[in-house]
Amino acid sequence: MGADSNVAPVIIRKKKRQSGGHGHHGGAWKVAYADFVTAMMAFFMLMWLLNATTEEQRKGIADYFSPTIPIARVSGGGDGALAGDTVFAERNRPRMGTGGGRQEAQTAPASDDGREAPVLDAALQSLEEALIGQGGESRVPDRLMRHVVTRVTDEGLVIELFSLPDAPLYDAQGPTATLRTLAGIVARAAGLVENGVAVEAHVRAAPVVLARSRPWEDSADRAQSLRRLLERGGMSPDRMRRVTGHADRTPAVSDPMAARNDRFEVIFLRGAPG
Known part of the structure; x- marks a missing residue:
């Protein structure tokens, strides 16, 4: 026997792969x-x-x-200030007091029914520009701008003042400091024109479980409160044409109980001054 006879033989095993198997497909x-x-x-x-x-x-x-x-x-x-409403295609031509990209007045866009949207005369347009700061400094401080929307209707220039969830304009004690400040600003700006004025108030709907609901009385009282604030701020009582409470019949947003529905409208009417 040779010297290498004690070396173990090397065994190589080959694994046969079964036919028909699927193997591993990965992830x-x-x-x-x-x-x-x-x-x-x-x-x-x-x-x-x-x-x-x-x-x-x-x-x-x-x-x-x-x-x-x-x-x-x-x-x-x-569902913010405009509540999902159209900015350009309504029957009026609104301009937001804040966050809406202030635009210079050009040709009036068409309304939803195809008619031309109403256009302001020069005097009312100057009043709107002074309030919302078009082309210059706004009379309304930035912290109050979020309560203000202006729009143009067939009746005239509408200045809408509305409550927010964190900043109401009216509470159980009456007009809040925010509303008093806004009324003073509007009254002073009203000196730029001589048009007649209408004041309107809206309230949000109360829950059906509320024992005593007085939407008509409440909205009328609020409209009268704003009228008094405007006159106290310097607006002549002779310019007042009407003071109206609309109760909760025309909500501004889909939720009738939203704070946004608590609002006031000061309308500078078209036509002969005063």
Whole structure:
């Protein structure tokens, strides 16, 4: 026997792969499945949004994602100051006191019914510009601008003052300091024109469980309170044409109990001054 006879033989085992087996496919199927689940979730969220939103809100969402228009010219879609209402396409031509991109007056855009939106005369336009700061310094401080919206109607220039959840204009004690300040600003600005004035007040709806609800009386009392504040601020009583309370019949937003529905309107009427 040779010297290498004690070396163990090397055994090589070959594993035969069975025919017909599927083997290991890796994790690619998990990625495909995750994409499918994500797509289904997005689909169901889309269906829910279509069912849970109004037509105005859907227009606002569509305008937000439109790549061709930097500012939505059709609708707001939200529940803030404009409450999802249109900014340009209503029967009037509103201008926000804040956050709305102040624009110089040009040709009047058409309203929803195809008619030309009303246009202010030079005197009322100067009053609006002084209040919201178009082309210059606003008479309303920035902290109060969020309570103010101006718009143009067939009747004249409407200055709307509205409550916010964290800053009411009227409470159980009467006009708040915010409303008193705003009334003083409007009264002083009213000296720029001689037009007649109308004061209107709206209140939000009360819960049905409220034992005693007086929306008509409350809105009338609030309108009279604002009239007195305007006259105290320097507006001549002879300019007052009407003082009206509208109760809770014309809410500004879809939720009738929202704080936004507590609001006042000071209307500078068209026509002969005074």
